[in-house]
Amino acid sequence: MRTIHVPAGAPYDVYVERGLLRSCDSMIADATGAKRFAIVSDDTVFALYGDAVTRTLHEAGYEAVAYVFPHGEASKSHETLLSLYAFLCENQITRTDALIALGGGVTGDLTGFAAATYLRGLPYVQIPTTLLAQVDSSVGGKTAVNLPAGKNLVGAFCQPKCVICDPDTLSTLPAAEFACGMAEVIKYGMIRDAALFETLIAHDADSISSVLDDIIARCIEIKRDLVAEDEFDTGARMLLNFGHTIGHAIERYTDFAWTHGQAVAVGMMLVSQRTAGQNVTELLSRCLAQYHLPTEAPAERAVLLPLCANDKKRAGGSLTYVACKTIGNGTLHRVPVADFMNTMG
């Protein structure tokens, strides 16, 4: 088993091992100190893995109840959140009990925010079941729900007590969702690890599974290091936003018909075309294509860029974007919004 220790304000461990989901009871109980658990999951994931997690907890003598909501980004709403709060009240979940997020990013973000706010905070555990959630959203303590005005506009920083990654769960992941996670994996290579990028470009969507455990662990380490340097998202951690400012604009432009990964893939391309050499941009493009990710924007820059101005990373009249002039070396650029528009236009 690979164990990645995350030395956040409230330190925790991320465990990566195939089959872990079926034997995670003592791991969860030790990390949370709880004996009663509310599993939070969407209908798709709960149908696949709900029984396994419930069983391992019950067999160890713990109580577990389950809150299951309809899958999809639309559920990352205050409507679902209020329904989850009501469930926790009805089941008399107290501060010594714990929540378990079983699923992808929507489940993790929603559950984490509920754990951060219900009774002013109770412990929670992440069991990410998508590649994206395993390498990205389950580490760092960012939790969120959407508002009608935009994604992730409400949230809290709240660390999980532990994160349990079982790469076996990726076997049931649709190809499009796997590609979505690979966009973030490629991002890690671009911003911080040229060797990782070389591994990625030496494989493709079919052959990558043989080295996936190592890749997941390496991505988590990179994120761990960035988060440890900067727990409250003001400096180094912003490297993780490579491709995201324009990516979020693409998500909004396509009304979220494009996945987060597709949007970030093209976001990275559009930034590279304006900030990196042709060789870097071509390598990035080739790598994205090998993992079935798009490299062409769904609209002109002149259409997409104004949509960046609402990005919540915009502080006052400035924003910070990430460039990778060489692979493995992301850099931060804090500039007036107008300069960003000029550079990227």
Place this chain on the structure above:
Amino acid sequence: MRTIHVPAGAPYDVYVERGLLRSCDSMIADATGAKRFAIVSDDTVFALYGDAVTRTLHEAGYEAVAYVFPHGEASKSHETLLSLYAFLCENQITRTDALIALGGGVTGDLTGFAAATYLRGLPYVQIPTTLLAQVDSSVGGKTAVNLPAGKNLVGAFCQPKCVICDPDTLSTLPAAEFACGMAEVIKYGMIRDAALFETLIAHDADSISSVLDDIIARCIEIKRDLVAEDEFDTGARMLLNFGHTIGHAIERYTDFAWTHGQAVAVGMMLVSQRTAGQNVTELLSRCLAQYHLPTEAPAERAVLLPLCANDKKRAGGSLTYVACKTIGNGTLHRVPVADFMNTMG
């Protein structure tokens, strides 16, 4: 001016001075580093003090917009919260701007929770305009909104950047709301300060105003000390709950027709009758009566006590209550719920 420094995880100052509300611009700007502000207030308080605060900010060259909601506990809801979030989005409030809570406990709790969660957190300032908010809810960083299932069930710990108490605002406070704040003032004397209690019993609701500035500052100091000892509400801070476990049951029993202060007053009486000597209970009763607070329960103990079982302070099968065997010396008692019922029955 009295300044009370609160050495929390994120330290801040509480300022107490008459007239402060009309000249608080630089204090607010220095504490938050912001130049744009969203004032959050209810219709009653904004009508009285909204112009003064807006004017002092505008005259100093800052931008200020105002979100005003209907007064009353019913507004401490997710409905108001979502409407406030939408207002912040529409006005493009970013993380370098700040919120200003202008009002009583409802306004402070709601605004604080919005500040803790909007964009995953932005700075906020408290300007409490009720006695209760000045001595209690504006210090300690507890923020909350209610759920249909109960009060304060959702919240976050989030410290304000500063707290501005202007005792002049208490002149417009209805007598019932003043009494509500006095219940907490009396509580501070009971749990931690016999000299404060003596001052209170030497005055009454009419004569107290001459020494009120000192009393407000002293209550804030006591809360500051308890919070500093225990920022995350697991130990010493729980002394602040004296009378609150049964008090919350009384609020629920009366469907919140009784104010928080009235309920806490009787909560303190019911606990004292079972845990303190007759002399202490009689002094407490006399003091409460001098400030027009009730001393008799609205229902039998057998009716009220079962309503305590849902209290969110109940952790697993236990709860912690506070007793004051002598005035000025509150003690914590963590017991199984059944033992609490027996002791208080």
